Amino acid sequence: MIHRRDFLKFAATLAAVFGLDALPEPVLAALKKIDPEAVPKLIYLQGLSCTGCSISLLQAVAPSPLTMITKYSQLVFHADLSAISGAKALDLVDKYLSGQAGEYFLAVEGAIPEAMPEACYLGDKPFAHYLEQAAKTMSGAIAVGACACDGGIPAAEGNPTGAIGLKEFYRKRNLTGKLVINVRGCSVHPDWVWYTIINLVKIGAPELVNDAPKLFFSRKVHESCPRYHDFQEEIFAKKLGDRGCLFKLGCQGPDTYADCPTRWWNGGRTWCIDSNAPCIGCASPSFARRKDFPFYRIGEVNK
Amino acid sequence: MKVDLGPITRIEGHLNVRTTIDNGVVTEAQCMSEMFRGFEIFLKGRDPLDAQQITQRICGVCPYAHAIASSYAQENAYKIQAPANGRILHNLIQGANHLYDYLLHFYQLSALDFVDVTAILKYTGKDEELLAVKQWVQAELSRKKAFPAAPFLPRLSGQYINDPELNIGALKHYLEAMTMERKANQAAAIFGGKFPHSTAIFPGGCTQEARIDLIAAYQALIREVRDFIRDKYIPDVVAVAGLFPEYWKIGVSRGGFMSYGLLPMTPDPQGKQLFAAGALLDGQVTPVDFGQITQDVKYARYSSASGRTVRDSEITPAAGKEGAYTWSKAPRYGGKMMEVGPAARVLVDYHQGNNPDLKALVDKCAGQAQITPQELNSVLGRHLCRALQAAVIADFLLAETERLDPGAPTMAELAIPESGEGFGATEASRGALLHYLKIEKGKIAKYECVVPTTWNASPRDDQGQPGAMESALIGTKVATPEEQIESVRVVHSFDPCIACAVH
Numbered sequence: 001m002i003h004r005r006d007f008l009k010f011a012a013t014l015a016a017v018f019g020l021d022a023l024p025e026p027v028l029a030a031l032k033k034i035d036p037e038a039v040p041k042l043i044y045l046q047g048l049s050c051t052g053c054s055i056s057l058l059q060a061v062a063p064s065p066l067t068m069i070t071k072y073s074q075l076v077f078h079a080d081l082s083a084i085s086g087a088k089a090l091d092l093v094d095k096y097l098s099g100q101a102g103e104y105f106l107a108v109e110g111a112i113p114e115a116m117p118e119a120c121y122l123g124d125k126p127f128a129h130y131l132e133q134a135a136k137t138m139s140g141a142i143a144v145g146a147c148a149c150d151g152g153i154p155a156a157e158g159n160p161t162g163a164i165g166l167k168e169f170y171r172k173r174n175l176t177g178k179l180v181i182n183v184r185g186c187s188v189h190p191d192w193v194w195y196t197i198i199n200l201v202k203i204g205a206p207e208l209v210n211d212a213p214k215l216f217f218s219r220k221v222h223e224s225c226p227r228y229h230d231f232q233e234e235i236f237a238k239k240l241g242d243r244g245c246l247f248k249l250g251c252q253g254p255d256t257y258a259d260c261p262t263r264w265w266n267g268g269r270t271w272c273i274d275s276n277a278p279c280i281g282c283a284s285p286s287f288a289r290r291k292d293f294p295f296y297r298i299g300e301v302n303k
Numbered sequence: 304m305k306v307d308l309g310p311i312t313r314i315e316g317h318l319n320v321r322t323t324i325d326n327g328v329v330t331e332a333q334c335m336s337e338m339f340r341g342f343e344i345f346l347k348g349r350d351p352l353d354a355q356q357i358t359q360r361i362c363g364v365c366p367y368a369h370a371i372a373s374s375y376a377q378e379n380a381y382k383i384q385a386p387a388n389g390r391i392l393h394n395l396i397q398g399a400n401h402l403y404d405y406l407l408h409f410y411q412l413s414a415l416d417f418v419d420v421t422a423i424l425k426y427t428g429k430d431e432e433l434l435a436v437k438q439w440v441q442a443e444l445s446r447k448k449a450f451p452a453a454p455f456l457p458r459l460s461g462q463y464i465n466d467p468e469l470n471i472g473a474l475k476h477y478l479e480a481m482t483m484e485r486k487a488n489q490a491a492a493i494f495g496g497k498f499p500h501s502t503a504i505f506p507g508g509c510t511q512e513a514r515i516d517l518i519a520a521y522q523a524l525i526r527e528v529r530d531f532i533r534d535k536y537i538p539d540v541v542a543v544a545g546l547f548p549e550y551w552k553i554g555v556s557r558g559g560f561m562s563y564g565l566l567p568m569t570p571d572p573q574g575k576q577l578f579a580a581g582a583l584l585d586g587q588v589t590p591v592d593f594g595q596i597t598q599d600v601k602y603a604r605y606s607s608a609s610g611r612t613v614r615d616s617e618i619t620p621a622a623g624k625e626g627a628y629t630w631s632k633a634p635r636y637g638g639k640m641m642e643v644g645p646a647a648r649v650l651v652d653y654h655q656g657n658n659p660d661l662k663a664l665v666d667k668c669a670g671q672a673q674i675t676p677q678e679l680n681s682v683l684g685r686h687l688c689r690a691l692q693a694a695v696i697a698d699f700l701l702a703e704t705e706r707l708d709p710g711a712p713t714m715a716e717l718a719i720p721e722s723g724e725g726f727g728a729t730e731a732s733r734g735a736l737l738h739y740l741k742i743e744k745g746k747i748a749k750y751e752c753v754v755p756t757t758w759n760a761s762p763r764d765d766q767g768q769p770g771a772m773e774s775a776l777i778g779t780k781v782a783t784p785e786e787q788i789e790s791v792r793v794v795h796s797f798d799p800c801i802a803c804a805v806h
Contacts, residue, residue, distance in 0.1 A: 052363015
């Protein structure tokens with residue numbers, strides 16, 4: 001008889017190779033039936049990061065962050081919340097990553113300094129070491145935020161560390177057997193991560209588009225923008241602080257997949273464009289990458 | 304014996320502290336910041352207006368402080384000033400961020416150093432939230448799990464609070480504080496666009512309008528947070544201080560103090576501020592001169608020249624540099640080691656008699672605790688200074704909302720010059736934050752950030768003077784050298800942020 005754990009690994013491998021849609025129905029169904037008692041243990045590790053995604057996760061409203069880490073998942077280790085530190089903390093992480101403490105999901109915030117391993121250390125080992133170890137033992141991984149998905153700000157043009165995202169790191173190491181879900185954004189919206197975890201617990205692996213949960217990343221910001229009407233009527237903001245469509249100030253909504261216009265931020269009270277601030281494309285894989293592609297085009301409006 | 308305390312948790316980022324212990328006392332400490340991204344390198348050649356966005360990503364805990372410092376620097380370089388509304392909105396956004404950050408620091412990052420979480424098992428009350436936590440902990444402990452009740456257990460060995468009622472009260476406040484932090488951030492994001500990483504803060508003001516509906520929502524949220532600060536946060540800090548009075552004498556840094564001042568009360572950010580700027584050395588406060596700041600790199604992983612001023616700064620990473628033990632540079636003021644942060648902010652302001660409300664609060668609390676203001680340079684002093692500032696800032700923010708002129712402009716018009724330079728200085732929650740920007744051919748030619756934890760987690764300088772946190776650790780008595788909860792409490796009192804320190 002095949003063990004459930006092996007089966008999940010197998011199914012995840014299939015999913016990674018063929019895409020979830022290609023899985024046979026019975027396999028997909030089994031993948032969806034995760035025992036609610038056995039909530040996924042989360043090992044949350046940070047690489048080249050600013051902790052903004054972790055802080056964003058604490059801004060969740062419903063369910064609360066505490067409910068998320070006790071009921072829907074168990075946050076076994078997180079550098080910002082864990083009581084334990086030092087050698088004992090490393091021991092805890094090692095017990096999981098070496099496969100001795102049972103199944104777990106890896107959550108990664110931050111990029112990996114591929115060209116400069118010394119640029120990120122945890123204990124006496126480079127960050128990359130832990131990711132290599134986890135690739136063999138984890139059930140799957142969630143890349144939390146722009147840096148973990150695609151390199152983000154640390155991977156901006158001219159960076160000295162050779163920063164890359166988790167999927168690319170695993171691709172370079174030929175460690176591609178496990179499901180890696182990309183949740184983009186700088187920072188992530190807390191709903192995007194927490195609801196992905198609830199999806200994992202209640203249904204199974206979420207449907208992905210461009211490696212990211214389709215539920216949140218299938219439409220462009222521009223498509224659902226409340227100012228789309230302004231765009232059609234050619235009512236454009238001419239300077240920062242103006243109302244109207246922000247396209248001519250550099251808004252990257254037409255090129256960014258995210259549900260910000262319908263979800264809004266910080267408890268649904270606000271979001272960038274409602275505050276007359278152009279979308280800077282923080283959920284785009286190429287966020288902040290090029291020097292010759294600035295966030296704003298304020299000088300071009302009247303040309 | 305040598306003991307590594309890292310990875311130190313409940314801080315931002317990748318910090319190890321290498322301690323030397325002789326007869327149960329820390330005799331040497333090295334702060335080792337272990338994450339480097341190279342912001343100053345990849346900012347070069349970018350559009351100047353990218354800077355307040357990119358530099359916010361230095362730190363997702365205090366991004367707004369970086370947005371403000373960058374905006375001030377750009378305003379100086381562009382020779383513009385925010386309209387009155389714009390400056391007030393900057394303050395409302397940044398001030399609310401301070402409130403959240405102080406609560407996060409005391410409850411989520413520090414409380415578990417003192418509070419006994421297992422006391423929840425003795426809870427007999429009817430509070431639903433606490434009962435849910437109790438049931439969860441019970442269920443966790445009854446299962447045969449590798450690490451039950453993580454991330455709250457396991458923990459370092461040491462003396463925790465004994466009184467079950469105090470413990471349970473603190474745990475309740477731990478949970479409530481998370482809601483209050485969210486509300487403070489919601490308030491900030493009303494004008495900032497979103498939190499973390501605001502998109503609405505710009506040099507010259509804020510793109511969000513000063514609308515009456517937004518103002519009312521902001522006020523309601525901040526009032527709730529202010530009440531929590533007064534009724535729960537300050538009393539909790541005082542209660543911990545009452546049970547651990549030895550920590551008024553532990554964690555004393557051995558240099559000067561510096562603050563750049565926080566929350567300008569005029570459109571000119573260099574005008575009068577809620578908390579005053581100054582450098583405090585040997586009991587004397589002098590105005591801050593950015594030209595006195597240099598950064599040594601003898602023990603940092605850079606091959607570029609040591610001792611450079613901010614305007615002439617250089618950065619060339621040298622990952623394998625012999626003798627270097629950290630990615631953080633060693634900033635010095637006129638060659639002197641300085642502590643920055645909450646205690647520095649209070650001491651610098653107190654010595655100048657700038658803010659009467661802050662002085663009254665300090666005198667009252669110091670009197671109750673039977674300490675002198677000088678003893679605010681300690682583990683408990685830093686905690687108390689945060690709480691007192693939170694109260695003063697919350698009142699100021701509410702008063703500030705009344706000074707907004709609804710409908711009047713919130714943004715100055717921007718034009719980026721072909722060349723220019725500017726300093727931008729403010730106080731992040733963790734202390735003195737300086738950005739410097741030089742523009743050539745319309746692009747960033749140089750960008751330099753000297754960040755609070757660059758000061759506090761500084762390694763030894765070229766003369767061998769330890770950094771503020773290193774000096775505060777030396778002399779600490781530890782009961783269990785392998786774990787050192789006492790040293791961890793010292794480190795936590797500084798609220799280090801390594802993403803900031805190195806960037």
